[in-house]
Amino acid sequence: MSAFDPWSPAFVAHPYEGYRRLREQDPVSWFEPSGQFLVSRHEDVNALLRDRRLGRTYLHVATHEEMGRTPPPPQDEPFWTLNNNGMLDREPPDHTRLRRLVSQAFTPRRVEALRPVVQRLADGLVDAFVAKGGGDLIAEVAEPLPVTVIAELLGIPEPDRHLLRPWSAAICGMYELNPPRETAAAAVRAAEEFSDYLRGLARHRAGDPQDDLISALTAVEGLSEDELIGTCVLLLNAGHEATVNVTGNGWWALFRNPDQLRKLRTDPALLPTAIEELMRYDTPLQMFERWVLEDIEVRGHTIRKGQEVALLFGSANHDPAVFTDPERLDIERRDNPHISFGAGIHYCLGAPLARIELAASFGALLAKAPGLRLDREPQWKPGFVIRGLEKLEVSL
Ligand code: HEM
Numbered sequence: 001m002s003a004f005d006p007w008s009p010a011f012v013a014h015p016y017e018g019y020r021r022l023r024e025q026d027p028v029s030w031f032e033p034s035g036q037f038l039v040s041r042h043e044d045v046n047a048l049l050r051d052r053r054l055g056r057t058y059l060h061v062a063t064h065e066e067m068g069r070t071p072p073p074p075q076d077e078p079f080w081t082l083n084n085n086g087m088l089d090r091e092p093p094d095h096t097r098l099r100r101l102v103s104q105a106f107t108p109r110r111v112e113a114l115r116p117v118v119q120r121l122a123d124g125l126v127d128a129f130v131a132k133g134g135g136d137l138i139a140e141v142a143e144p145l146p147v148t149v150i151a152e153l154l155g156i157p158e159p160d161r162h163l164l165r166p167w168s169a170a171i172c173g174m175y176e177l178n179p180p181r182e183t184a185a186a187a188v189r190a191a192e193e194f195s196d197y198l199r200g201l202a203r204h205r206a207g208d209p210q211d212d213l214i215s216a217l218t219a220v221e222g223l224s225e226d227e228l229i230g231t232c233v234l235l236l237n238a239g240h241e242a243t244v245n246v247t248g249n250g251w252w253a254l255f256r257n258p259d260q261l262r263k264l265r266t267d268p269a270l271l272p273t274a275i276e277e278l279m280r281y282d283t284p285l286q287m288f289e290r291w292v293l294e295d296i297e298v299r300g301h302t303i304r305k306g307q308e309v310a311l312l313f314g315s316a317n318h319d320p321a322v323f324t325d326p327e328r329l330d331i332e333r334r335d336n337p338h339i340s341f342g343a344g345i346h347y348c349l350g351a352p353l354a355r356i357e358l359a360a361s362f363g364a365l366l367a368k369a370p371g372l373r374l375d376r377e378p379q380w381k382p383g384f385v386i387r388g389l390e391k392l393e394v395s396l
Helices: 009-013 016-025 042-050 074-084 094-106 108-113 115-132 137-142 144-154 158-175 181-207 213-218 225-238 241-256 258-266 268-281 351-368
Strands: 028-031 036-039 134-136 287-292 296-298 301-303 308-312 393-395
Touching: 036 042, 042 287, 042 308, 074 158, 074 181, 074 225, 094 108, 094 213, 094 225, 108 115, 108 351, 115 134, 115 137, 115 144, 115 351, 134 137, 137 144, 137 241, 137 351, 144 158, 144 213, 144 225, 144 241, 144 351, 158 181, 158 225, 181 213, 181 225, 213 225, 225 241, 241 258, 241 268, 241 351, 258 268, 268 351
Parallel strands: 036 308
Antiparallel strands: 028 036, 134 393, 287 308, 296 301
């Protein structure tokens, strides 16, 4: 197998050996199939995330043509409009303005106040799961918890929430490398439906405000309607996709390392370091990209303006230059500067909330399902960037 093959199920299942070869032999390597430089060492990924000569977009400084890039096909416009209006795909000054507005809803105090609410939700889901005698942990616990939390925060009415996962999954297909045309067509359809839905809801809330984030955002000056919709979609998608996968990948890692699971069951006070370690050990978002806005030099390679780098988070998180014995799951690992929440100006806005959700669901499962065990070996979904399991079938 080649060191990096994001379209191969075998690589998606076991990327870490390939990463080791990249880090050792070719830490900044040109990858022809996606036309990007792969960056695999922790030091470089961390530095490039903070380097303002790179950006999540270039459209704040140049057109596609000026950057020497081909514009996306016109029929994909609804997807790109939605995507480019969320803060993640903006750079300063727009990014600063959008992030400041949304940050008000995610202050440490506000997020901390959600802890008991999240815990109650997690307890309820786990009680129901235990009463049934187990099942698919992803569908029954890992997904509904973050989806419910973020939907409640934004103010998506209960009967509409089943729409969110399919829309999100269709949109997130575009974040994989070289998505095929069918993926783009599905993402465009989902972007149109999701935008129309949120436009209707936001207009309704503007006339009849409730105690939720959509109502609050409709009252904010200096936020266009497209930005409001882009922001809500970003929060709804980012607010659950990775959390679901940390839960699934994390339990799968614990089942494969029974000594660590036993230790955690014996001493649940280890949960905070365990969660950080599970996020490092099997990184839920394996890669993020950056555009190079002016020529840069990385480990002797000149990377030109208009080129793209793929920052391999999963590899950075297994770099022995930073982590002792990186292939070992160690739930007591103290020195753990994993990069799973990113770094620099786009550092995950939802990190404190994600940590609360993970502590609540892992904690509830440890306490209420002490005999939780795996029924069959899970399969990976095809996605490499957003990497997670199809199902995790367990019994008690
Ligand atoms: C374990 C779960 C999560 C992981 C691993 C994760 C990871 C990340 C990463 C790596 C980024 C930066 C991407 C980049 O630099 O290109 C990011 C950004 C972001 N995340 Fe998360 N995230 C998680 C949960 C959440 C939650 C629960 C929310 C919302 C409530 C959220 C909202 C956001 C937002 C809004 C951004 C964009 C920030 C900006 O552009 O300034 N995330 N996340």
